[in-house]
Amino acid sequence: MKKYMYVIMGLVFVSLGYLIFVSASIVFSDDIALPKAKKQSDTRFRLVLITRDMDTAFWNKVSTGASRQALKEGASLEVWGSYSNDSEQFLKQFELAIHSKVDGIIIQGLDTDEFKELTKVKAAFNGIPIITVANDVPMKESLRRTYVGSDQFRAGGLIARQLLSDMGTEGKVILLADKQNEYYQKERLKGIYATLKMYPQIKIQYAETGESKDQVITTMRDQLNKVPDVDGFIAVNAKMIGPMVQEIGNRFQVEPYFIYTFDEGPESLLLFEDGKIDGVVEQDPETMGEISVEQIINWLNGKTVPLDSNGYFTNIHMLKDNRNEEH
Amino acid sequence: MKSIRRKILTFSTIVIVIMSIIWIALTFYNYKTQVKYNDIINRYLILSEVSGASNQVITDLNNYMNQSTPENLQKLENSKKALESSRYEVFKVRNEVNDFTLTNYIHLMGSLIETIDRLMGQERDSEAALKDLAETTRIRNYISEMTLNLIDMELKTHEPFYRSIMEQSIELVKLAIWMVLLTSLLLIMASYWFSLSITSPVNQLTKAASELAKGKFDNEITVKSNDEIAFLAKTFDHMRININNLIQQIKEKAKLEHELQQNKILLQESQFRSLQSQMNPHFLFNTLNTLSKKAYLEGSEEVSDLLVSVADLLRYNLKQMDRSVTLRDELMVVHQYMQIQKARFTDRLQLKLDIDDSCLDVAIPALTLQPIIENAVIHAIEPNISGGTITIHVKDMNEYVQVEIEDDGIGMSEETITQILMERQVQTAGHSTGIGFSNVVKRLRLFYERDDVIQIESSLGSGTVVLLKIPKQRGEVHD
Numbered sequence: 001m002k003k004y005m006y007v008i009m010g011l012v013f014v015s016l017g018y019l020i021f022v023s024a025s026i027v028f029s030d031d032i033a034l035p036k037a038k039k040q041s042d043t044r045f046r047l048v049l050i051t052r053d054m055d056t057a058f059w060n061k062v063s064t065g066a067s068r069q070a071l072k073e074g075a076s077l078e079v080w081g082s083y084s085n086d087s088e089q090f091l092k093q094f095e096l097a098i099h100s101k102v103d104g105i106i107i108q109g110l111d112t113d114e115f116k117e118l119t120k121v122k123a124a125f126n127g128i129p130i131i132t133v134a135n136d137v138p139m140k141e142s143l144r145r146t147y148v149g150s151d152q153f154r155a156g157g158l159i160a161r162q163l164l165s166d167m168g169t170e171g172k173v174i175l176l177a178d179k180q181n182e183y184y185q186k187e188r189l190k191g192i193y194a195t196l197k198m199y200p201q202i203k204i205q206y207a208e209t210g211e212s213k214d215q216v217i218t219t220m221r222d223q224l225n226k227v228p229d230v231d232g233f234i235a236v237n238a239k240m241i242g243p244m245v246q247e248i249g250n251r252f253q254v255e256p257y258f259i260y261t262f263d264e265g266p267e268s269l270l271l272f273e274d275g276k277i278d279g280v281v282e283q284d285p286e287t288m289g290e291i292s293v294e295q296i297i298n299w300l301n302g303k304t305v306p307l308d309s310n311g312y313f314t315n316i317h318m319l320k321d322n323r324n325e326e327h
Numbered sequence: 328m329k330s331i332r333r334k335i336l337t338f339s340t341i342v343i344v345i346m347s348i349i350w351i352a353l354t355f356y357n358y359k360t361q362v363k364y365n366d367i368i369n370r371y372l373i374l375s376e377v378s379g380a381s382n383q384v385i386t387d388l389n390n391y392m393n394q395s396t397p398e399n400l401q402k403l404e405n406s407k408k409a410l411e412s413s414r415y416e417v418f419k420v421r422n423e424v425n426d427f428t429l430t431n432y433i434h435l436m437g438s439l440i441e442t443i444d445r446l447m448g449q450e451r452d453s454e455a456a457l458k459d460l461a462e463t464t465r466i467r468n469y470i471s472e473m474t475l476n477l478i479d480m481e482l483k484t485h486e487p488f489y490r491s492i493m494e495q496s497i498e499l500v501k502l503a504i505w506m507v508l509l510t511s512l513l514l515i516m517a518s519y520w521f522s523l524s525i526t527s528p529v530n531q532l533t534k535a536a537s538e539l540a541k542g543k544f545d546n547e548i549t550v551k552s553n554d555e556i557a558f559l560a561k562t563f564d565h566m567r568i569n570i571n572n573l574i575q576q577i578k579e580k581a582k583l584e585h586e587l588q589q590n591k592i593l594l595q596e597s598q599f600r601s602l603q604s605q606m607n608p609h610f611l612f613n614t615l616n617t618l619s620k621k622a623y624l625e626g627s628e629e630v631s632d633l634l635v636s637v638a639d640l641l642r643y644n645l646k647q648m649d650r651s652v653t654l655r656d657e658l659m660v661v662h663q664y665m666q667i668q669k670a671r672f673t674d675r676l677q678l679k680l681d682i683d684d685s686c687l688d689v690a691i692p693a694l695t696l697q698p699i700i701e702n703a704v705i706h707a708i709e710p711n712i713s714g715g716t717i718t719i720h721v722k723d724m725n726e727y728v729q730v731e732i733e734d735d736g737i738g739m740s741e742e743t744i745t746q747i748l749m750e751r752q753v754q755t756a757g758h759s760t761g762i763g764f765s766n767v768v769k770r771l772r773l774f775y776e777r778d779d780v781i782q783i784e785s786s787l788g789s790g791t792v793v794l795l796k797i798p799k800q801r802g803e804v805h806d
Binding site: 024 | 512
């Protein structure tokens with residue numbers, strides 16, 4: 001009887017001791033490490049990458065490349081921006097970056113007066129170097145240090161040649177661009193025209209539209225009414241490819257048409273993989289990020305002064321749908 | 328020896344120590360948490376201060392632009408200074424996570440101040456001034472937004488910390504419950520053992536005391552502890568042993584007394600018997616006296632004298648059996664005995680006395696000489712037809728009186744002498760029992776408490792000499 005009592009007592013003590021140990025180790029555990037306080041700011045360069053299309057596949061790749069390069073260079077980089085091409089918010093972020101006196105701004109160029117005002121006046125006034133990435137704004141208008149991204153003229157030529165090789169030298173083509181008519185679009189168009197003008201048999205129907213989905217659909221409807229026997233389409237602004245293909249699909253089979261675009265649109269690659277479009281100009285966003293950071297650091301360190309005002313072009317190549325060749 | 332007081336002190340010290348440890352641990356934990364809380368709250372306060380200061384600057388700036396009084400200017404300067412100072416405060420908030428944003432934040436404040444300074448330098452209501460005014464408002468908005476951002480960031484970075492604090496506070500309640508359970512259990516057990524260690528020796532002692540009270544003195548009192556109670560028990564046990572010894576002594580005394588009583592009773596009985604036995608001889612020697620008178624009246628004077636001697640001898644025998652007498656008395660008895668023997672042996676028996684009268688007062692046991700004489704008569708005179716001579720010499724030898732009883736009989740063998748001196752019964756021929764002589768030897772030795780009081784010199788055919796050495800110094804006559 002006494003032995004049982006001892007055993008029971010022992011068990012009670014052991015279990016209480018265990019519970020106390022567990023509770024005490026939680027209560028007195030070292031707290032989750034809080035971020036270490038810093039007395040002195042880094043002397044590292046503070047860079048900002050600003051885009052209007054946050055969280056799209058293209059710009060995610062740009063920021064991945066940029067971050068990687070920044071890590072390599074020992075600079076701190078943050079990615080700011082707006083969503084869904086919201087230029088108001090985008091400009092606000094730009095201004096904020098200028099007022100925050102960051103050491104360098106890598107920015108998706110926006111061919112508007114407000115943007116140019118900010119680059120030319122405010123950024124220059126504060127002595128902040130600006131590099132445009134992916135979308136360029138001419139140096140004369142923006143006082144950007146350089147441009148890093150695809151050679152849009154060449155890209156236009158590339159897409160035009162693909163059209164020629166797919167469709168032949170005869171046919172009707174609708175080019176769809178936006179009303180903004182930004183510099184990079186102009187360059188692309190120039191590239192396309194420069195290639196196609198040698199072939200008089202190719203009729204080009206050029207259309208401009210607003211950015212919204214409804215406007216694109218309306219414009220497309222008009223154009224299809226005007227040119228019912230169209231053979232090919234090129235979406236100069238890649239964001240329009242979605243509504244465009246949708247509208248074509250509403251009327252005809254999509255398959256027989258030759259449809260081309262660029263890869264920065266959110267739907268470009270998805271549609272290409274579905275086989276709905278025949279070719280996509282693939283750019284190299286990661287390299288854009290990397291080079292832009294590299295160049296701005298070079299400029300800040302005074303290694304390369306001035307930077308090449310023509311810009312640093314990254315690779316482009318045509319993604320072609322091989323399935324189309326079967327029919 | 329561990330005293331009970333020390334036990335109590337130790338016990339309460341342990342309790343106090345346990346309580347203190349718990350208290351210190353909880354206080355430490357509280358302090359730690361408090362410090363962290365303060366730190367975090369301070370960070371929020373600094374950030375919100377910046378936002379407030381920038382708002383104030385803009386308000387004062389607008390007031391000044393509307394009414395350019397020196398008073399408003401002063402206000403503007405003050406709020407600018409406040410903004411500057413909170414700008415320095417913000418450095419304290421810097422950590423690894425918010426480093427970038429915070430640097431921007433600080434620069435934003437700088438930009439605000441710069442823009443305001445620029446604005447002050449410009450002509451009022453000019454286009455540039457209006458533009459700058461609009462810009463200050465925008466920067467103020469950026470500052471507010473960034474403050475929110477920073478606070479949000481703070482919340483996010485500190486979220487695990489808050490969660491851990493919440494978890495810890497829940498766990499703390501549990502810990503408190505377990506601790507209370509454990510300590511109360513421990514205390515209950517400890518006080519049980521503690522009280523047992525005091526009361527169980529007391530119980531043992533009580534039991535022992537009641538045993539003693541019942542009169543059982545044989546059980547040893549043992550208390551297995553090492554405090555005052557044990558000491559008490561030891562003393563108690565000592566007392567028990569003493570009492571036990573006393574009781575033993577009393578018992579022995581009682582036994583002795585009892586025996587004494589018994590002996591007394593036996594003694595009285597034997598005295599009574601001896602008195603009883605004296606009655607018959609009295610009647611006997613009264614009868615002998617009557618016979619003597621009768622013999623005298625009938626003209627037989629010799630028989631009459633003989634009967635008187637026998638009666639005297641008998642009286643002496645009865646009276647003196649157990650007391651000492653003088654040598655004189657003894658010699659008298661011998662004389663009377665010889666008279667009786669003379670009546671038998673007539674001229675065959677010759678008695679010669681050579682006595683120093685000064686020695687006749689020494690003490691000697693009654694009936695010592697008569698058995699020796701009788702022995703001599705029986706062994707020296709009786710077997711010899713021509714009779715014999717018995718000579719008694721009493722000489723003073725300074726230290727002692729020497730009594731020599733000499734006969735010219737057949738003598739004794741060495742063996743017989745040894746047997747006599749060894750106080751053994753001697754097997755002899757004739758009617759003598761042989762008890763007489765050895766009885767005398769025994770009595771003499773007892774009386775004088777020495778062995779050399781009697782000597783026998785004899786050889787076969789040349790008579791026997793019995794030598795008695797009677798010490799003069801023997802104190803008073805034995806009663």
